Amino acid sequence: MAYKVSHKLTIINHDISLFLEYNLGTIRQEWSLGADWPGEVVLKQLVLHACGLFIWAATTCRFIREGKRFARTRLDTILKASSSAVTAPEKHLNEIYLAVLKHSISSEYSEEEKEYHSGIALTSFHLLIKQDIKPSKGSCRRDI
Structure with missing residues (x-):
């Protein structure tokens, strides 16, 4: 049984890696970010943070695009927001949603507008995290 979970996770992580590589490659071309962007190490970090989701x-690709x-800068925001200490997949999802929500509040807003939008963002975030996400067992392994 452990082999099946590990094998399934390997396939999922490979598929996520291909997805990220393709989408980030498209972004790289659109914005002339250089042939080495985002780099193999960063790609592997992103796959780990995805935890099979x-x-x-x-969400990461859309936020960056x-x-x-x-x-x-947006890629850096994602990398900084994603804690390697987090092991539960839904926690990684919570981190990215929170990073996107925080980033959506414009610095050009007045303090009153920032407070209002922060309240909406946090309320939305809390509603999201109350949803019960049930990933497959072992989906957030670090040994890829």
Whole structure:
């Protein structure tokens, strides 16, 4: 049974790696980010942080893509927001959603607007984390 879970996870992580590589490669070309961006090490980190969840990888790519010419900064935001100490897949998902929500509050807003939007973002985030996500066992392994 452990072999099946490990083998399944290997396949999922490989698929996520291909997904990230393709999407980040498209972003790299769109914004002329250099042939080595984001790099193999960063790609492996992202696969680890995805913990077998395609929604994490898709959210990451969309967040970076929507940053347009700030793709590098957005990638750094994701890497900083993703804690390697977190082992539960849903916690990684919570971290990326929170990072995206925090980033969505414009620095051009007045203090009152920032407070209002922060409240909406946090309420939305709390509703999201109350949902019960049940990933497959062993989906957040670090030995890929």
